[in-house]
Amino acid sequence: MASLVLSLQPDNPCNTTISDADGKVLYSVETEQGDDTITYVRNNDDEVIASSKWREYLPDKVTIGDKQPISLNDWLHKSVIPFVDEITFKDDKDRKYKWKGWSAGNSLELFAADDDFKNPIMRFIKPQKDYTTKPPTLTTPAQLVFTSRAEELRDTVVMSFLFLEKTRRTRQNSSQNMADVMRTPALSI
Numbered sequence: 001m002a003s004l005v006l007s008l009q010p011d012n013p014c015n016t017t018i019s020d021a022d023g024k025v026l027y028s029v030e031t032e033q034g035d036d037t038i039t040y041v042r043n044n045d046d047e048v049i050a051s052s053k054w055r056e057y058l059p060d061k062v063t064i065g066d067k068q069p070i071s072l073n074d075w076l077h078k079s080v081i082p083f084v085d086e087i088t089f090k091d092d093k094d095r096k097y098k099w100k101g102w103s104a105g106n107s108l109e110l111f112a113a114d115d116d117f118k119n120p121i122m123r124f125i126k127p128q129k130d131y132t133t134k135p136p137t138l139t140t141p142a143q144l145v146f147t148s149r150a151e152e153l154r155d156t157v158v159m160s161f162l163f164l165e166k167t168r169r170t171r172q173n174s175s176q177n178m179a180d181v182m183r184t185p186a187l188s189i
Contacts, residue, residue: 002145002146002147003146003147003148003151004020004145004146004150004151004154005020005021005143005144005145005146006018006019006020006026006027006143006144006146006158007019007020007021007141007142007143008141008142008143008144009141009142010142011126011127011141011142013029013161013162013163013165013166013169014029014031014039014162014166015029015030015031016028016029017029018144018158024044025044026043026044027041027042027043027044027158028041028042028046029041029042029162030042036053036054037053037054038051038052038053038054039051039052039054039162039163039166041158041159041162043155049064049065049155049159050062050063050064050065050155050159050163051063052072052162052163052166053069058071059071059072059073060072060163060166060167062075062159062163064159072163072167075089075160076088076089076099076160076163076164077089085100085101085102085103085106086098086099086100086102087099087102087164089160091153091156095112095113095114096112096113097110097111097112097113098110098111098112098113098117099111099160099161099164100120101124102164102168103168104168104171104172105172107123107124107125107126108123108124108161108164108165108168109122109123109124110122110123110150110157110160110161112149114149120147121146121147121149121150122144122145122146122147122150122157122161123144123145124142124143124144124145124161124165125140125142125143125144125145126142127140127141127142128140144157144158144161
């Protein structure tokens with residue numbers, strides 16, 4: 001049962017505002033581009049709680065709170081089994097969690113070891129649009145739906161979701177771009 005629903009507006013893990021049901025902004029996410037591209041996650045006190053330095057060929061470097069920067073893969077561990085779209089991590093109390101649905105076309109869900117990873121404690125709901133209108137209108141924004149268990153580590157859930165979703169969408173778009181290129185006929189001169 002959902003105990004907290006947060007809305008992302010717009011549905012962009014790199015530049016968004018995350019609000020509760022009353023419209024109170026709990027997190028803001030902004031990506032700055034310069035010599036480096038860095039995504040910053042701020043809480044409602046405007047404190048940077050995490051950042052991610054984008055890297056083209058290696059996993060992004062993330063900084064959580066005042067800890068030293070680490071590779072995203074050192075924090076969020078991908079399955080070594082091919083075609084398994086699960087990512088695991090541990091919280092500060094050494095409790096284990098598993099993100100599922102990381103592959104293209106899926107939606108991320110977070111599970112906890114407490115119940116042997118059976119029931120999601122947080123799930124991402126994609127935005128809903130009404131296609132009977134022209135142009136289509138947004139009826140429900142993208143949402144993060146938390147159980148009380150997920151609320152115990154809300155900051156960690158939000159940070160890990162944002163960084164994974166950014167990587168998932170980048171991979172998906174890259175794959176789509178490659179597919180588009182492969183379908184493009186050669187130019188004749």
